[in-house]
Amino acid sequence: MDIICARHGNTFAPGDRVIWVGRNQDIPLVQAGEQQARTLALALRNARIAPVAIFCAPLKRTRRYAELLAEGLGRSEAPVVDGRLTEIDYGDWAGLTNQEVEQIGHGESQRLWYEEMIWPQDANWTGSEAEIRGGVEAFLQMIRHDFRPDDTVLAVSSNGILRYFALAALGADARRDPRFPFKMRTGHVGKIREERGTASLLYWDAAPGSVSL
Numbered sequence: 001m002d003i004i005c006a007r008h009g010n011t012f013a014p015g016d017r018v019i020w021v022g023r024n025q026d027i028p029l030v031q032a033g034e035q036q037a038r039t040l041a042l043a044l045r046n047a048r049i050a051p052v053a054i055f056c057a058p059l060k061r062t063r064r065y066a067e068l069l070a071e072g073l074g075r076s077e078a079p080v081v082d083g084r085l086t087e088i089d090y091g092d093w094a095g096l097t098n099q100e101v102e103q104i105g106h107g108e109s110q111r112l113w114y115e116e117m118i119w120p121q122d123a124n125w126t127g128s129e130a131e132i133r134g135g136v137e138a139f140l141q142m143i144r145h146d147f148r149p150d151d152t153v154l155a156v157s158s159n160g161i162l163r164y165f166a167l168a169a170l171g172a173d174a175r176r177d178p179r180f181p182f183k184m185r186t187g188h189v190g191k192i193r194e195e196r197g198t199a200s201l202l203y204w205d206a207a208p209g210s211v212s213l
Contacts, residue, residue: 001144002152003192004051004213005165006040007184008065009033019097022090022160023126028060036187037065041072043208051154052147053077055139057085057161066156079156084135087158091124117163117181136164144194159184165192169199179204189213 010033012018021027029037044051056066056079066079093101093110101110109120119129143153155165166182167174169192174180182204184190190204191213 009036037068
């Protein structure tokens with residue numbers, strides 16, 4: 001089975017104040033973000049990849065991105081909304097710029113999250129890393145059960161959640177992978193392939209035009 005992991009498109013236009021956006025910041029895509037979805041849909045069509053299902057988080061940015069993908073792929077079925085794909089709640093950092101996070105004394109915690117994917121203990125993120133991991137793993141178990149080994153499934157989520165898709169795929173080897181900590185830029189994609197009980201990361205954080213989908 002192939003699992004295409006797509007991060008929603010841009011939510012900030014040039015000149016906008018770029019902030020931490022979590023599950024409680026339900027902001028829409030900007031025009032460039034919508035175009036990124038159309039570009040990915042065209043790339044998938046050109047590569048003759050037809051996902052049997054598209055899943056997305058319930059937030060505006062992920063739902064709209066998934067809807068545009070479905071439209072561009074000529075699918076009549078609406079994307080399936082799954083709450084397990086909803087972005088992390090970034091607590092005290094939500095709505096702040098990186099500089100403002102540093103100004104409240106969380107600069108080192110921010111660096112450790114960015115560079116080593118260490119869940120901060122001082123930022124009041126809701127829930128726990130174990131809960132996020134569990135939700136991602138439950139989602140992956142669900143699609144393994146519901147779809148065939150030769151199917152392709154597409155999941156649209158956000159950067160924080162998609163990092164845990166890569167962790168789940170690579171397991172104990174994840175931190176040794178040169179792509180760790182698996183940042184996914186807006187509008188970019190990754191592909192996980194599962195064969196005979198083994199998962200591999202074919203590519204990650206790739207623009208549609210830069211890889212063979």
